[in-house]
Amino acid sequence: MLEIKDLKAEIDGKAILNGINLMINPGEVHAIMGPNGAGKSTLSSVLAGRADYQVTGGTVTFEGKDLLELSPEDRAREGIFLAFQYPVEIPGVSTTNFLKTAVNEKRKYKGLEPMEATAFLKMMREKMELMEMDKSLTSRSLNEGFSGGEKKRNEVFQMAMLEPRMCIMDETDSGLDIDALRLVSNGVNRLRDKERSFLVITHYQRLLDYIVPDFVHVLYKGRIVKSGDASLARELEEKGYDWIKTEVEANA
Amino acid sequence: MTGSKLKLKLTHNYLHVQKSALSNNEAGMFGEVLRQEFEQFRKQEHSESSMNLRETAFAEFQQLGFPTTRMEEWKYTSLKSIQKGAFKTLQPDMEQVKALLHQSMVKSLKANRLVFINGQYYPALSELLEEDASIVLTDIKTARIQCAEVVEQHFAKYAPIHGEAMNALNTALSPDGAFIFIPKGKKPQFPIILNHITDSVLGPALAQPRNLIVVEEEATAFVIETYYSIGANPGFTNVVNEIYAGAGSEVEHYKLQHETGENYHNNFTQVFQEAKTKINQVTLTLDGKLVRNNLHFYMNGSDCNSLLYGLYLTRNEQLVDNHTRVDHASPNCFSDEKYKGILKDHSTAVFNGKIMVHKGAQKTNAYQRNQNILMSDEATVNTKPQLEIFADDVKCTHGATIGQLDEEPLFYMRSRGIPEDVARKLLLNAFAGDIAEKIKIPELVTILEDQIDATI
Numbered sequence: 001m002l003e004i005k006d007l008k009a010e011i012d013g014k015a016i017l018n019g020i021n022l023m024i025n026p027g028e029v030h031a032i033m034g035p036n037g038a039g040k041s042t043l044s045s046v047l048a049g050r051a052d053y054q055v056t057g058g059t060v061t062f063e064g065k066d067l068l069e070l071s072p073e074d075r076a077r078e079g080i081f082l083a084f085q086y087p088v089e090i091p092g093v094s095t096t097n098f099l100k101t102a103v104n105e106k107r108k109y110k111g112l113e114p115m116e117a118t119a120f121l122k123m124m125r126e127k128m129e130l131m132e133m134d135k136s137l138t139s140r141s142l143n144e145g146f147s148g149g150e151k152k153r154n155e156v157f158q159m160a161m162l163e164p165r166m167c168i169m170d171e172t173d174s175g176l177d178i179d180a181l182r183l184v185s186n187g188v189n190r191l192r193d194k195e196r197s198f199l200v201i202t203h204y205q206r207l208l209d210y211i212v213p214d215f216v217h218v219l220y221k222g223r224i225v226k227s228g229d230a231s232l233a234r235e236l237e238e239k240g241y242d243w244i245k246t247e248v249e250a251n252a
Numbered sequence: 253m254t255g256s257k258l259k260l261k262l263t264h265n266y267l268h269v270q271k272s273a274l275s276n277n278e279a280g281m282f283g284e285v286l287r288q289e290f291e292q293f294r295k296q297e298h299s300e301s302s303m304n305l306r307e308t309a310f311a312e313f314q315q316l317g318f319p320t321t322r323m324e325e326w327k328y329t330s331l332k333s334i335q336k337g338a339f340k341t342l343q344p345d346m347e348q349v350k351a352l353l354h355q356s357m358v359k360s361l362k363a364n365r366l367v368f369i370n371g372q373y374y375p376a377l378s379e380l381l382e383e384d385a386s387i388v389l390t391d392i393k394t395a396r397i398q399c400a401e402v403v404e405q406h407f408a409k410y411a412p413i414h415g416e417a418m419n420a421l422n423t424a425l426s427p428d429g430a431f432i433f434i435p436k437g438k439k440p441q442f443p444i445i446l447n448h449i450t451d452s453v454l455g456p457a458l459a460q461p462r463n464l465i466v467v468e469e470e471a472t473a474f475v476i477e478t479y480y481s482i483g484a485n486p487g488f489t490n491v492v493n494e495i496y497a498g499a500g501s502e503v504e505h506y507k508l509q510h511e512t513g514e515n516y517h518n519n520f521t522q523v524f525q526e527a528k529t530k531i532n533q534v535t536l537t538l539d540g541k542l543v544r545n546n547l548h549f550y551m552n553g554s555d556c557n558s559l560l561y562g563l564y565l566t567r568n569e570q571l572v573d574n575h576t577r578v579d580h581a582s583p584n585c586f587s588d589e590k591y592k593g594i595l596k597d598h599s600t601a602v603f604n605g606k607i608m609v610h611k612g613a614q615k616t617n618a619y620q621r622n623q624n625i626l627m628s629d630e631a632t633v634n635t636k637p638q639l640e641i642f643a644d645d646v647k648c649t650h651g652a653t654i655g656q657l658d659e660e661p662l663f664y665m666r667s668r669g670i671p672e673d674v675a676r677k678l679l680l681n682a683f684a685g686d687i688a689e690k691i692k693i694p695e696l697v698t699i700l701e702d703q704i705d706a707t708i
Contacts, residue, residue: 048667076669088664092682101678102668109669141682158668 001026001197002067002166007058008222009046016042018222019058024166027194031208031233032201034219035241040201041085043219044170047199048082049075062166076102077109081164083155085171090142095154096124098142099161106162127160131187149180156187167191168199173207185210205237218244281338286313289341289425289458299396301404309413309423316417328602328634329544329573334516339458339488341427344369344451348482352449353377361695363443363476364389369451370459371427381442388433389444392462395431402433406466410494410550411522418518422460422492429462432475436498439472443504443693446475448491450515452483459489465505469498469526473505476693481511486541493521497529499553506691507545508699509537513568520546527553527582534690535591537564537572538703544573551613554582562591563687563700565707566599566631573602578620580613580646589620592687594680594707595631606638607650613643620650625657625683627707673708680704 007020016039024030034040046053047060049072060067067075090098104114115123128135131153143151152172159167169188173181188211192198200211208216208230216233218226220241225248226232236244290310297303318335319326349369366389367377373391380389388399395403413420430446450459467473481487489511497503503523511517517540523531537543549558564572578587593601603622624633637650657679665675681688681704688697 050663071672072663072666073669073671076667082667084664084667088661090661090664090679090682092685093678098665098668098670098678101674102665102670105671105674106669162668 001063002199003059003061005059005061007043007046007060008056009042009053010056011042011053015056016053016222017046020219020222020224022217022224024197024199026165026197027192028215029192029198029200029211029213031213031216032199032219032224033203033205033216033233033236035245036203038219039222040203040219041170042222044082044168044199044201047075047080047168048072073105074109076162076164077106079165081159081162081167083152083159083167083169083172085174087143087146087151087155089144089146091144093142094140095138095142099124099158102158103161123161127157130190131157131160132183133157148175149177149183152176152180152184153187156184156191160187160191165195166197166199168201170201171203172200173202173204181207182210205233208233220244220248282335285338285340285458286421286425293425302396305408306424309420310425312413313417313420313424316415316420319417325575325604328600329542329571331516331542333542334488337456337486337488339456339486341370342451342454342457344449345453345482348453349377349449349451352480352482353447361443361445361693363445364440365445365447366391366430367447367449368428368430368459368461369449370457371429371461373428373430382440384438384440386435387438387440388431390431392429392431392464395433395464399431399433402466403431403464406494406496407464408494410496410524411492411520411548416520418490419492419520422462422490422520425458426460426462426492429464431463432465432467432473434467434471434473434501436468437470438468440474443474443476446477448477448479448489450479450481450487450489450511452481452485452487452514454483454485456485457483457487459487461489461491463491463493465493465495465503467495467497467501467503470500471498472502475504476506476508476696478508479511479517481515485514487511487515489515489517489519491517491519491521493519495521495523495531497523497525497531499526500528501526502530504532504692506534506693506696507536508696509535509540509543509545510699511540513539513541513570515540517543518546519544521548523547523549523558525549525551525553525556525558528555529553530557532559532690533561534687535560535562535574536696536700537562537566537574538700540570540572542571542573545575547574547576548579549577549587550579551582551585554584556582556585558585558587559690560587560589560591561687561690563684564591564593564601565596565703566593566601567596567707568599569597570599571602572599573604575602575604577606577608578618580607580609580616580618580643582610583613584615585613586617587619589618590687591622592684593622593624593633594627594683594704595624595633596627596707598628598630600632600634603633603635603652604638605636605650606640607648609639609641609643609646609648611642614645616643616646616648618646618648620648622652623683624652624654625680626654627657676708677705680707
């Protein structure tokens with residue numbers, strides 16, 4: 001579904017990604033872990049198309065299409081979804097209006113008619129129940145005055161509404177207490193199926209207790225230096241990142 | 253800034269400029285046209301008292317001349333190009349007027365409509381729905397006969413002539429305007445729309461409507477003034493509005509400026525509030541070459557509630573100047589003012605908001621904000637909030653911001669599949685939203701939103 005080959009990227013002339021290789025098949029959940037500054041958030045930003053980053057080499061293919069050629073909105077409409085580490089507050093735009101626009105823009109892109117208002121509201125209601133969202137949040141301005149937990153749940157709610165094929169979650173666990181973490185993870189797990197893939201980026205292993213990955217990769221200095229299954233995450237939690245660093249330096 | 257138990261005077265930097273007499277050279281061709289128009293009034297005006305007022309006003313205008321950028325209040329707004337045009341009172345092109353009336357001006361809304369073309373009243377094009385004959389909706393000329401006492405009591409009593417050249421010009425040369433009288437305790441069934449059209453099909457047109465709105469005690473009025481223009485020639489609209497709000501009355505007053513990019517527009521609105529009045533005023537400036545709005549509120553009685561909201565959308569070489577003044581002349585009054593602008597291309601906006609808290613106006617609560625979004629590197633905003641406080645138990649805040657659309661919300665929206673132009677529209681509508689929500693007529697909000705969409 002998503003194939004990243006030798007991806008290199010920089011910001012303001014500083015190289016951050018130094019040749020990433022990653023293959024994600026339909027239905028797989030991959031976790032990317034790594035110490036601060038390893039390039040985790042850069043990877044998610046490059047995949048979503050944030051303009052601040054320059055891709056200096058490599059390719060990203062999404063369902064046969066050259067992802068790097070597409071604008072951020074086209075990536076989204078092709079089925080990529082980025083759950084933000086810091087969801088943006090947009091005063092004056094209600095969650096309902098925002099999502100109606102997003103859903104219908106995606107339908108337009110796919111050559112479909114806009115959704116009927118009643119059908120859309122029914123879908124909203126169903127997905128809100130699925131995500132255990134408070135109904136009042138949707139009539140309020142997008143993320144405005146939301147708590148950290150509400151913002152992250154709103155990200156997963158949007159994910160449920162837009163039904164992407166590939167979900168990238170950028171440190172979704174940051175700033176969440178254990179109850180909020182459980183709610184967000186439950187939401188994500190309900191969206192897992194054979195066709196939908198996830199790339200879960202996190203610094204800590206605790207999120208992976210709830211969203212159990214098929215594969216875990218360790219990112220260090222802009223490269224994937226180690227891959228394994230869910231047990232690798234637990235090993236990192238016990239031993240920290242230093243032994244990885246030592247291993248990398250020794251092999252260098 | 254918030255001040256209680258403070259005696260302060262924040263800004264006081266007027267320049268006192270030597271007034272210059274209007275010489276032939278300075279006023280040019282336009283000055284000569286105005287003199288000819290005035291001679292016409294000498295022949296036509298039957299009422300001695302109104303001719304006396306015209307004489308006084310014209311003398312004042314000649315003494316003052318057009319305002320110049322050497323004057324502090326006109327620092328950023330030059331009227332030089334108006335003085336070069338030979339604007340005069342012209343006959344309208346009725347076919348084009350009718351076409352305009354059909355396609356614009358919130359047609360679907362059920363309302364009383366009074367149509368004025370180049371300042372003249374056209375009853376045949378107007379539509380009056382009120383059944384209660386004590387509610388008077390007509391023109392000033394008719395009112396001088398039918399409601400002579402009310403006109404005598406209120407006409408030219410609130411908007412100053414002395415020192416205000418443009419008001420003097422209107423007072424001297426206005427052919428007519430709307431007269432609205434809502435007697436004590438009455439509430440019209442429908443909103444009242446004043447359709448002012450500047451028609452420059454035959455040449456550069458001068459339109460000087462003069463409106464008087466008298467709302468007696470405990471009465472309610474809902475008035476929408478719209479300004480449109482037709483014709484390829486430039487037009488010059490110079491308006492004076494006087495609104496008298498009797499004790500305990502409520503007034504909803506909107507002004508929609510939608511003249512074309514060839515039109516110059518100056519407007520002076522004086523709201524005079526007796527005790528316990530509630531006024532909600534919204535000023536929308538959507539087009540025009542040069543627009544200057546002067547909006548003055550005077551609280552003559554205590555416990556008033558005054559709301560002043562404005563939105564301006566500017567583009568090309570347009571200049572929009574909003575000067576507001578709120579006189580807290582009585583205690584225990586509340587005022588809330590918010591003006592917002594979206595600027596494109598090489599356009600310029602000026603905002604000057606003055607809050608004057610008079611001596612003895614204790615327990616004054618006054619808020620004022622001006623916020624601007626620049627859509628281009630070449631657009632300019634000059635903003636100046638002013639507070640002058642001569643009472644010691646007041647709460648006043650003011651502030652101004654100038655910025656661009658933030659990149660982060662744009663990227664957030666795009667990452668959800670919303671194209672950039674649609675995302676910009678959503679953000680601009682959100683920015684304008686807290687002004688739009690003060691407008692109680694959905695049809696008017698739609699006009700506003702369409703214009704915002706066209707701005708992208």
